[in-house]
Amino acid sequence: MKKTNVAVGVIIALGVIWTGAAWFTGKQLESHMDELVQNANTQLNAWAPNSRLKVSYQDYQRGVFSSKAKLVLQASSQTEDNALLKPGQSIVFNETIDHGPFPFAQLRRFTLIPSMASVHSELENTDALKTLFALTDNKSPIDADTRIGYSGATDTALRFLPLDYQNAQSGQRVATNGGTLNVSADSKGDKVSLDSDIGSIAVTSKNEMGMPVLFTANGVKLSGNTHLTPEGVRIGDQKVELEKLNASVNGKEALTLQKLNGTSSFDNKAGKISGDIDYHVDNVHLQNNDFGEAKLSMKLAQFDAQAVKAFSDNYNAQMQDLMNQQGLANDPIRYQAGVNTILMNNLPTLLKGAPSVSIAPLSWKNGKGESTFNLTVNFNDPATVTGQPQNLAGMVDRVLKNLSGKLVINMPMATEVMRNVGLAEGYTGDDAQKLADQQVKGLAAMGQMFRLTQQQDNNIVTSLQYTNGQVNMNGDTMTLEQFMSRYMLGLPTSEGMPQ
Numbered sequence: 315m316k317k318t319n320v321a322v323g324v325i326i327a328l329g330v331i332w333t334g335a336a337w338f339t340g341k342q343l344e345s346h347m348d349e350l351v352q353n354a355n356t357q358l359n360a361w362a363p364n365s366r367l368k369v370s371y372q373d374y375q376r377g378v379f380s381s382k383a384k385l386v387l388q389a390s391s392q393t394e395d396n397a398l399l400k401p402g403q404s405i406v407f408n409e410t411i412d413h414g415p416f417p418f419a420q421l422r423r424f425t426l427i428p429s430m431a432s433v434h435s436e437l438e439n440t441d442a443l444k445t446l447f448a449l450t451d452n453k454s455p456i457d458a459d460t461r462i463g464y465s466g467a468t469d470t471a472l473r474f475l476p477l478d479y480q481n482a483q484s485g486q487r488v489a490t491n492g493g494t495l496n497v498s499a500d501s502k503g504d505k506v507s508l509d510s511d512i513g514s515i516a517v518t519s520k521n522e523m524g525m526p527v528l529f530t531a532n533g534v535k536l537s538g539n540t541h542l543t544p545e546g547v548r549i550g551d552q553k554v555e556l557e558k559l560n561a562s563v564n565g566k567e568a569l570t571l572q573k574l575n576g577t578s579s580f581d582n583k584a585g586k587i588s589g590d591i592d593y594h595v596d597n598v599h600l601q602n603n604d605f606g607e608a609k610l611s612m613k614l615a616q617f618d619a620q621a622v623k624a625f626s627d628n629y630n631a632q633m634q635d636l637m638n639q640q641g642l643a644n645d646p647i648r649y650q651a652g653v654n655t656i657l658m659n660n661l662p663t664l665l666k667g668a669p670s671v672s673i674a675p676l677s678w679k680n681g682k683g684e685s686t687f688n689l690t691v692n693f694n695d696p697a698t699v700t701g702q703p704q705n706l707a708g709m710v711d712r713v714l715k716n717l718s719g720k721l722v723i724n725m726p727m728a729t730e731v732m733r734n735v736g737l738a739e740g741y742t743g744d745d746a747q748k749l750a751d752q753q754v755k756g757l758a759a760m761g762q763m764f765r766l767t768q769q770q771d772n773n774i775v776t777s778l779q780y781t782n783g784q785v786n787m788n789g790d791t792m793t794l795e796q797f798m799s800r801y802m803l804g805l806p807t808s809e810g811m812p813q
Contacts, residue, residue: 347371347383357503366390367399381411385435399442406438433460450475466501474512485526487518493534506548509537525564533557545619547626549580549587570599580614586667587622588615603734606680606727613674618667625664632656662696665713669693683727683772689719707783707794716781723774729754765790766801 354369368390374383388404399405412432436454439447446455453475460470472495480487493512499505512534521527533556540550556574560567573596580589591612598605636642636652643649670693675686692715703709729750736746758774761767767776768788779786785797792800 347374351385353501353503383409383411384438385409403442404440405442406440407435408438410434430464431462433462434458435460445479446477449477449479468497468499470497471495472497485518485520487516489516490514505541507539509535511535521563528560528562530560531556531558543582543587543619545582545585545623547582547587547619547623549582549589551577551579553577567602568600570597571595572597572599582619585619586615587617587619589613600734601738603737604680605731605734606678609675609677609679611674611676613670613672615670615672616667617664617669621663621666625660628663629656629660632660661713665693666695666697668695668698668715678727678731680727680730682730683724685721685723685727687719687721689717691717705783705795706798710780710794711783714780716779718779719777721776723757725754725758725772725774728757728774 351369351371358365358367358369366389367387370386370388372384372386375381385407386404387399387406389399389401410433412434435458437443437447437456438454439452443455447453449455455475455477456472458470458472460468462468474490474492474494476490476492478487478489491513493510495508495510497506497508499507514530514532515534516531517529519527535555536553538550538552540548540552542548554574554576556571559569559571559574561569574593576591576593578589578591580587591610591614593608593610595608597607633653633656636649636656639652642652670691672690673688674690675688677684677686679685694711694713694715696712699712703712732750732753733746736749737743741749758767758769761774761776762769765788767774769775775788777786777788780794783794785792785794787797787801
């Protein structure tokens with residue numbers, strides 16, 4: 315009897331402790347809501363400074379073991395130029411908050427890590443989302459479960475319902491079978507990791523001739539582990555995988571990419587950012603003809619972190635101002651001119667510290683051979699170059715220290731590519747082969763005639779080096795002005811064109 319009383323007493327004591335801890339955690343969480351919302355707005359402004367959105371909360375209802383609240387995303391501007399939300403519109407998340415130290419929502423998933431809270435979020439059917447809710451039978455298109463640690467760190471699992479949007483008038487259709495996104499972040503949002511899995515996406519539209527065009531992507535996966543540098547630049551490791559990408563026109567296959575894999579990895583040492591970017595496509599098909607595989611490897615080195623941050627902020631702000639100009643959507647020439655001006659004005663900032671970029675290689679390979687392109691570019695810091703440029707070479711040398719590039723076109727590989735192009739255009743097998751042979755041999759002969767290329771064994775080769783105003787093109791040395799006159803402007807010089 316005494317043992318039973320002791321056991322009951324222990325259970326009651328544990329219940330009191332748990333209840334008290336849950337009540338205290340709920341009260342503590344409520345007192346931090348303003349801080350949490352403020353942090354959310356700070357991160358929103360950092361990630362999307364021109365979104366003109368703000369986060370707030372309302373209707374907080376605290377209970378012993380759980381609480382409820384509404385998280386509201388709405389326009390911070392009273393003008394109509396916000397493309398995401400108009401004044402008066404809002405996106406509302408209904409939040410159900412289970413209090414720690416062991417939230418019931420986590421216990422149901424056998425997660426025994428002590429936490430401040432576990433939050434279940436669902437969208438509310440507001441005016442801004444009514445079209446989206448109509449596609450999901452009035453169910454929340456997105457729901458999320460978030461674990462909030464006592465440090466303020468969060469782990470969120472988002473789920474997306476399948477959607478099928480159709481516009482009969484325009485012939486557009488967007489369909490997806492749903493997916494997941496898992497995001498973890500520290501209390502400040504500096505360290506963020508994510509992984510996602512989206513089964514398939516299909517987009518249908520019409521081209522200029524009114525024929526239906528269908529794009530489908532299957533097996534889309536994104537993952538990353540990133541953090542902010544002291545200067546505010548997000549770096550780290552990221553990966554994208556795509557099982558298959560297909561484009562068809564009027565029901566006929568036009569382009570298929572199979573097994574695309576892309577990775578990037580960047581680090582920051584002593585305020586200098588360097589990293590690698592790699593992409594690989596296992597197979598490219600054009601109108602059911604095999605065009606082989608493609609690969610791209612790039613290296614970026616010694617980019618000044620403060621300069622990258624300043625370039626990014628200025629470029630994004632100026633691009634936003636450009637996009638807000640009236641009539642720009644119907645004036646592509648003015649848009650392109652504006653983009654070029656913004657890029658050139660901000661390029662000197664990006665080149666602070668004399669960074670370098672290399673491509674090693676860009677390759678295209680099929681069953682007959684492989685063609686490659688390699689390029690290394692070392693930049694100057696324009697701020698360290700004194701004096702006014704006296705000629706074209708002087709202008710180039712303000713930003714360019716040296717350049718070295720080499721293109722190798724494997725002739726059997728190129729012939730096979732052109733044969734497949736001929737087949738795609740409707741030629742028979744023999745005719746496509748003959749045409750391909752003529753095209754590649756003609757390219758090799760013309761390249762040699764104009765000193766653009768050399769033929770080495772079964773390869774068409776072009777090499778180019780530049781440094782201090784001097785160009786070496788396939789072993790032929792000349793000034794930059796002579797090179798531009800001979801190859802770029804089509805104006806022969808006394809030593810320029812072949813005899």
